[in-house]
Amino acid sequence: xxxxxxxxxxxxxxxxxxxxxxxxxxxxxxxxxxxxxxxxxxxxxxxxxxxxxxxxxxxxxxxxxxxxxxxxxxxxxxxxxxxxxxxxxxxxxxxxxxxxxxxxxxxxxxxxxxxxxxxxxxxxxxxxxxxxxxxxxxxxxxxxxxxxxxxxxxxxxxxxxxxxxxxxxxxxxxxxxxxxx
Numbered sequence: 446x447x448x449x450x451x452x453x454x455x456x457x458x459x460x461x462x463x464x465x466x467x468x469x470x471x472x473x474x475x476x477x478x479x480x481x482x483x484x485x486x487x488x489x490x491x492x493x494x495x496x497x498x499x500x501x502x503x504x505x506x507x508x509x510x511x512x513x514x515x516x517x518x519x520x521x522x523x524x525x526x527x528x529x530x531x532x533x534x535x536x537x538x539x540x541x542x543x544x545x546x547x548x549x550x551x552x553x554x555x556x557x558x559x560x561x562x563x564x565x566x567x568x569x570x571x572x573x574x575x576x577x578x579x580x581x582x583x584x585x586x587x588x589x590x591x592x593x594x595x596x597x598x599x600x601x602x603x604x605x606x607x608x609x610x611x612x613x614x615x616x617x618x619x620x621x622x623x624x625x626x
Contacts, residue, residue, distance in 0.1 A: 494615035496524045496605035503622040508548070509588035514621050516541055516554075516599065518578040524605050528559030528572035536571070537604040537614050541580050544598035548590030549623050551597065552583035564608060582621075590625050597621040 490496055498519040506512045518539070520526055529538040543551030557579055559572035584597070599621060604614040 490605075490607075490612050492613045492615045493526070493603050493605035494617060496521045496612065497526060497601070497603050497615070497617065499599075499601045499617045499619045501599060501619050501621040503624065504584060505624040505626055506584065506586050507626045508586050508590040508592070511583060511585040513555075514551075514582040514584050514597075516580040516582055516601075516619070516621075518574065518580065518601065518603070520575055520578070520605065522576070524607050525560075525562065525573040525575045526578075526603050526605050528574055529554075529556040530572070532569070532571045537602070539574060539578070539580075540602040541582060542600045542602070543582060543621075544600075546595045546597045546623070548587045548625065549595050549597055550585045550587070551599075552585065555581045555583075564606075566609065584621070584623065586623070586625055592625050595623040595625060597623055 500517045500519070502515045502517075504512055504514055518526070526539050527536045529540060531538045539556065541554040541556075557574065560575060561570040562573050562575075563570045582599070597620065599619050601617040601619070602614065603617065605612050
């Protein structure tokens with residue numbers, strides 16, 4: 446009696462061999478990209494949250510006084526976000542919004558000056574932020590507010606783009622720690 450090799454195991458072995466060889470010959474690490482000056486590729490970016498990070502410095506302020514909070518946007522190399530205000534009303538601006546916490550009030554954010562840059566997909570230069578952008582947010586602590594820590598929630602609405610396309614907008618969350626003295 447003649448034994449035949451089942452068809453499916455052969456297909457699986459061929460597929461695994463193909464994928465294994467393909468992955469090893471075309472593998473590029475993040476370190477390789479950084480050393481060569483390449484940035485993330487669109488296949489690695491599914492949302493603006495993959496490109497932009499937000500951090501905020503802690504604050505210490507006396508009751509009845511005001512201070513400015515520094516909110517840092519870190520944008521990966523090779524990408525940009527629309528400035529606030531954007532060049533055109535239909536573009537999604539970078540926007541910081543503060544939540545509420547007892548005794549602490551946030552004012553209107555102050556956005557950095559934009560960089561005007563020409564892209565293939567636009568007829569005229571666009572107002573954008575690249576690299577790091579610093580947004581300042583005035584914070585006022587009401588007189589008579591009890592001493593102690595507070596957590597002021599902030600959100601960043603942003604849309605990141607590269608030289609050819611824009612990615613889905615994202616809302617990023619952070620917290621400003623306010624120590625009332």
